[in-house]
Amino acid sequence: MNGAQLLVAALENEGVKRIFGVPGEENLDFLEALRRSSIELVLTRHEQAAAFMAATHGRLTGEAGVCLTTLGPGALNLTTGAAYAQLGAMPMVMITGQKGVLSRKQARFQIVDIVSTMTPLTKMAQRIVGTATIPSTVREAFRIARQERPGPVHLELPEDVAAAQAPEVALIAPHLIAMPLADPAALDRAAQLISGAQYPLVMLGAAASRPPLAGALSDFVRRLQIPFFNTQMGKGSVAGGSGLYMGTAALSERDYVHQAIDRADLIICIGHDTVEKPPFLMGPTGPSVLHVGYLPANIEEVYFPHAELIGDIGPSLTLLADRLEGLLPRAGALLPLREHILARIGERADERRYPLTPQRIVHDVRQVMPEDGIVCLDNGMYKIWFARNYRTRIANTLLLDNALATMGAGLPSAMMAAMLYPARRVLAVCGDGGFMMSSQELETAVRLGLNLVVLVLEDNAYGMIRWKQAVEGFADFGMTFGNPDFVTYAKAYGMKGTRVESADGLIPALREGFAGGGVQLVVVPIDYSENLRVLIEELGSVRE
Numbered sequence: 001m002n003g004a005q006l007l008v009a010a011l012e013n014e015g016v017k018r019i020f021g022v023p024g025e026e027n028l029d030f031l032e033a034l035r036r037s038s039i040e041l042v043l044t045r046h047e048q049a050a051a052f053m054a055a056t057h058g059r060l061t062g063e064a065g066v067c068l069t070t071l072g073p074g075a076l077n078l079t080t081g082a083a084y085a086q087l088g089a090m091p092m093v094m095i096t097g098q099k100g101v102l103s104r105k106q107a108r109f110q111i112v113d114i115v116s117t118m119t120p121l122t123k124m125a126q127r128i129v130g131t132a133t134i135p136s137t138v139r140e141a142f143r144i145a146r147q148e149r150p151g152p153v154h155l156e157l158p159e160d161v162a163a164a165q166a167p168e169v170a171l172i173a174p175h176l177i178a179m180p181l182a183d184p185a186a187l188d189r190a191a192q193l194i195s196g197a198q199y200p201l202v203m204l205g206a207a208a209s210r211p212p213l214a215g216a217l218s219d220f221v222r223r224l225q226i227p228f229f230n231t232q233m234g235k236g237s238v239a240g241g242s243g244l245y246m247g248t249a250a251l252s253e254r255d256y257v258h259q260a261i262d263r264a265d266l267i268i269c270i271g272h273d274t275v276e277k278p279p280f281l282m283g284p285t286g287p288s289v290l291h292v293g294y295l296p297a298n299i300e301e302v303y304f305p306h307a308e309l310i311g312d313i314g315p316s317l318t319l320l321a322d323r324l325e326g327l328l329p330r331a332g333a334l335l336p337l338r339e340h341i342l343a344r345i346g347e348r349a350d351e352r353r354y355p356l357t358p359q360r361i362v363h364d365v366r367q368v369m370p371e372d373g374i375v376c377l378d379n380g381m382y383k384i385w386f387a388r389n390y391r392t393r394i395a396n397t398l399l400l401d402n403a404l405a406t407m408g409a410g411l412p413s414a415m416m417a418a419m420l421y422p423a424r425r426v427l428a429v430c431g432d433g434g435f436m437m438s439s440q441e442l443e444t445a446v447r448l449g450l451n452l453v454v455l456v457l458e459d460n461a462y463g464m465i466r467w468k469q470a471v472e473g474f475a476d477f478g479m480t481f482g483n484p485d486f487v488t489y490a491k492a493y494g495m496k497g498t499r500v501e502s503a504d505g506l507i508p509a510l511r512e513g514f515a516g517g518g519v520q521l522v523v524v525p526i527d528y529s530e531n532l533r534v535l536i537e538e539l540g541s542v543r544e
């Protein structure tokens with residue numbers, strides 16, 4: 001057995017089923033070991049997409065996704081994916097090759113210090129310097145990637161270590177680790193705070209979307225009957241139509257949902273992660289904030305909770321509900337605002353304008369997606385509209401990145417979702433800018449035989465930045481571009497492409513796309529004049 005074979009055996013020991021990536025010559029021993037293993041190699045057309053897919057595997061399953069690249073240029077292409085997983089708290093293990101460490105037959109050719117490059121982008125970045133430590137290093141890497149707060153880990157395997165004879169070293173079996181629960185005294189204090197609130201409100205943040213949490217969170221909300229809103233990445237974490245949903249905070253202030261936030265005297269922030277664009281801004285006055293988290297809150301200018309309940313979130317919330325159920329006469333005090341807030345958000349959703357308004361697109365997508373269908377967003381202006389307007393009833397059915405907020409991740413994340421859940425409808429929603437940053441992966445999606453519809457929103461511009469430019473009073477400059485004919489482009493990949501030609505054309509195009517199976521592209525022109533009208537003119541005056 002050589003080092004590469006031992007590494008692959010250690011990955012199998014961690015339950016790894018697939019590795020995403022683009023190997024290079026320094027990975028050839030590893031590749032050969034992979035060929036003889038139970039692990040599938042999923043080749044992508046760019047390393048960045050491999051990292052986005054591996055990270056999304058971690059996000060959706062809680063188990064680290066794994067990606068593989070060569071040294072130097074290939075490894076550097078992982079950096080955005082590493083940051084995506086680091087900011088988004090997604091467990092991922094990245095394996096990169098390197099020239100031999102004991103001799104330098106190619107001098108410095110292609111050598112970049114990747115461990116140093118990855119250090120600020122990961123929870124751990126380490127070179128494997130000998131075969132004997134491979135089992136313990138791999139076990140440690142997966143433990144760290146998975147453990148709260150989850151994130152990426154980088155392991156570098158030099159080619160001479162990969163080829164070196166490995167001693168008989170036993171692998172280390174993974175085992176479940178239960179997290180500690182919140183302390184009883186902290187639970188009592190939290191219960192007291194909530195009992196005393198006149199206008200309590202629950203906020204569900206990014207960590208509320210961790211895969212195993214949905215049941216306990218939904219029970220907590222159902223038992224206490226306190227209305228809730230969510231951050232963009234906390235969307236969908238309460239199951240079912242509870243009647244308590246007050247909206248999603250896609251802006252930091254002045255959106256309709258802030259009418260409830262501004263009235264609240266206590267906000268119970270469950271799983272808030274300050275990597276997200278702030279859902280509301282704390283200041284010298286305003287509501288008390290109780291932070292419920294796996295880990296203590298990060299203190300920021302705009303987030304400094306007054307009390308904290310730290311421990312495994314699900315069971316700790318159950319203990320909290322045990323103390324409070326049926327004892328909160330003021331639980332629903334903010335509920336009367338709900339109807340108005342949701343009605344304002346839902347306005348103009350069936351308008352028949354062409355090009356389509358963002359509201360209409362969100363509305364039509366919701367019509368076509370079943371409750372368990374998964375919508376994966378890239379980053380652009382439409383993300384705000386989907387976050388505000390798209391209603392979710394099942395956890396992780398609207399995947400968006402409000403942490404690194406990188407363009408280019410929408411399609412790969414949808415591909416990962418389609419691989420993990422072949423029986424569910426999966427839709428990637430991308431702007432014409434972001435789509436073209438990873439559109440080469442259409443070939444990967446077609447080759448893998450995925451069922452997936454890709455919706456491209458066409459405004460011939462980096463619309464989000466163009467909007468900000470307008471809002472801040474700058475001249476309209478430099479943000480427009482031309483596009484390929486997306487229907488022909490789809491055909492070139494052997495896929496079907498459809499252009500939406502009328503306001504009522506989106507729903508049938510999406511339905512046909514899903515019915516037809518395989519990978520399909522639908523392109524729809526979008527009218528962003530609503531950005532200014534709603535997000536600035538209307539919401540700018542919402543408080544007056």
Ligand SMILES: Cc1ncc(C[n+]2csc(CCOP(=O)(O)OP(=O)(O)O)c2C)c(N)n1
Nearest residue numbers: 380381406407431432433434461462463464
């Ligand atoms: C990799 C990357 N580059 C640049 C940005 C800055 N940025 C955010 S949104 C955006 C424009 C997105 O354009 P498009 O994908 O067409 O979506 P639109 O806003 O037009 O709907 C840009 C350039 C980013 N977030 N990520």
Ligand SMILES: [Mg+2]
Nearest residue numbers: 431432461463
């Ligand atoms: Mg665009």
